[in-house]
Amino acid sequence: MISQEIKRASGHTSGEIPLQTLILSISSRCHYHCEHCYEGKNLKQWEALSIADLTKLLREAIKLGIPHIQIGGGEPMLRFDDMLRLIKLGRDHMEFWVSTSGYGLTRDKAWDLKVAGLTGANISLDHWDEEKHNRFRDHPEAYIRVMEAVENCKVVGIIPNLTLCITHEMASEEQLMNYMELARKLEIPFVRFLEARKAGNYAGKDVLLTGQEQ
Numbered sequence: 001m002i003s004q005e006i007k008r009a010s011g012h013t014s015g016e017i018p019l020q021t022l023i024l025s026i027s028s029r030c031h032y033h034c035e036h037c038y039e040g041k042n043l044k045q046w047e048a049l050s051i052a053d054l055t056k057l058l059r060e061a062i063k064l065g066i067p068h069i070q071i072g073g074g075e076p077m078l079r080f081d082d083m084l085r086l087i088k089l090g091r092d093h094m095e096f097w098v099s100t101s102g103y104g105l106t107r108d109k110a111w112d113l114k115v116a117g118l119t120g121a122n123i124s125l126d127h128w129d130e131e132k133h134n135r136f137r138d139h140p141e142a143y144i145r146v147m148e149a150v151e152n153c154k155v156v157g158i159i160p161n162l163t164l165c166i167t168h169e170m171a172s173e174e175q176l177m178n179y180m181e182l183a184r185k186l187e188i189p190f191v192r193f194l195e196a197r198k199a200g201n202y203a204g205k206d207v208l209l210t211g212q213e214q
């Protein structure tokens, strides 16, 4: 996957590059109300895909040779047993990562995920400041859940990364350096930066980064 991505980014490709990543949103349920949630009004509705649907999709992905699956939501930890089933089904063919707020990623669950075959966890942290992260997620324990999830992943051997959706407030050198300092203290091997988009709760809002901010 890495060599394919390097070829694509540098324009050194001959022919089409196959699909590299599939993002499988397995739940629209969540206990948070994040400012930027892309599910927006769809949050907390029914589960659109049954386990039979998800299994069928995963079998297709295996046939296509897609090497990397990101399981997301809503909060995928709220559909834990189905997530384990999917990982076990595909683990000999592809690599699995989960995208989570950290909610419910206890030591026991981290261990179950590791045994099932999970490689890594994309854990969302929107601010280096605890109070600001909690306010952004509208939940008083959101920050502490991130810290616990990072620790639990590290203990069982799941690779944790932090994922930051960069807002206007965070788009400065000072804020990002504070964030990276925290990531370094937590011994996080890499951080993902995502750009805010006018979708979900951010639809119609002034959230796109300016050229300067980028």
Ligand code: SF4
Pocket (backbone or CB within 6 Å): 029, 030, 031, 032, 033, 034, 036, 037, 038, 039, 043, 073, 074, 075, 101
């Ligand atoms: S944790 Fe994810 S799914 Fe839940 S409200 Fe926040 S952005 Fe939406």
